[in-house]
Amino acid sequence: MARVFVLNGVNLGALGTRRPEVYGTLTLKDIEERLRDRFPQVDFEFRQTDYEGEMVGYVREAGGSDGIVINPGAWTHYSYALHDALEAAEDVVKVETHLSNVHAREPWRRHSVISPAVNAVVAGMGPYGYETAVDYILGRSKT
Ligand code: DQA
Numbered sequence: 001m002a003r004v005f006v007l008n009g010v011n012l013g014a015l016g017t018r019r020p021e022v023y024g025t026l027t028l029k030d031i032e033e034r035l036r037d038r039f040p041q042v043d044f045e046f047r048q049t050d051y052e053g054e055m056v057g058y059v060r061e062a063g064g065s066d067g068i069v070i071n072p073g074a075w076t077h078y079s080y081a082l083h084d085a086l087e088a089a090e091d092v093v094k095v096e097t098h099l100s101n102v103h104a105r106e107p108w109r110r111h112s113v114i115s116p117a118v119n120a121v122v123a124g125m126g127p128y129g130y131e132t133a134v135d136y137i138l139g140r141s142k143t
Contacts, residue, residue, distance in 0.1 A: 001043045004137055005062035006035065006130065008048040009055055009073040009082075015099075023099050024126050031127045039134055052079060059085040067093040067137030069130055076102075076112045086117035093140045095133035098123040 008028060011018060016027035026034075032046045045065075047058045052075060059082070062068045068089065075082050076096070086094055094117070101124030102109040115121055120136060122129040 001041065002067070002138055003043045003045070003065040004039075004067045004069065004134055005045045005047065005058065005065055006032065006134075007055065007058050007062070007068060007070045007072075008046075009071060009075050010050045010052075011073050012071055013048045013050065026127050031130055034127060035130060035134060038131055039138070042134065042138070052081060056081055056085040059089055062092060063089050065092055067095070067134070067140075069095050069097050069133040069137070070114075070118075071097045071099070071130075072114055076114050077108060078113060080113060083113050083117045086114060093137045094118040094120075095136060096121045097129050097133045099126050099129060100124060 012028060015023055015031070016025055028048055035044060045062070049055050049058070055072070055075070059068065072079065072082055096112065096114050096118045103123065112121070122133050125132060
């Protein structure tokens with residue numbers, strides 16, 4: 001059974017009520033349920049935190065798994081600590097995922113310091129982006 005970590009960072013616990021015109025009306029729980037429904041063959045670990053150090057710990061924990069789907073929220077744009085943690089998680093397929101199309105928003109959102117440390121980036125597909133990311137991981141993983 002493939003093991004996939006779905007990691008959501010700062011402010012993503014507020015999905016559903018936080019700027020629904022940008023991030024949609026589904027909560028993080030809804031998104032996680034959709035993933036469980038669509039991929040019953042996957043052993044998921046779902047985590048959300050607003051603390052950077054805690055997220056670094058989750059990335060480390062995901063080290064032996066098949067994949068990491070990570071939406072780092074605003075850390076995307078400035079967390080070198082998260083970059084380094086992801087870079088160190090070798091042999092794991094990593095997908096940076098954003099609900100919104102970060103390239104069509106404020107200029108500072110266009111730059112990700114995380115992207116060099118991941119295999120792929122998904123942006124602008126809303127909740128479907130998480131499903132796409134898992135699909136990609138399953139296609140690439142050895143199990
Ligand atoms: C986000 C985009 C980031 O710029 C923002 O800080 C978020 C969410 C997204 O999913 O579109 O918190 O990662």
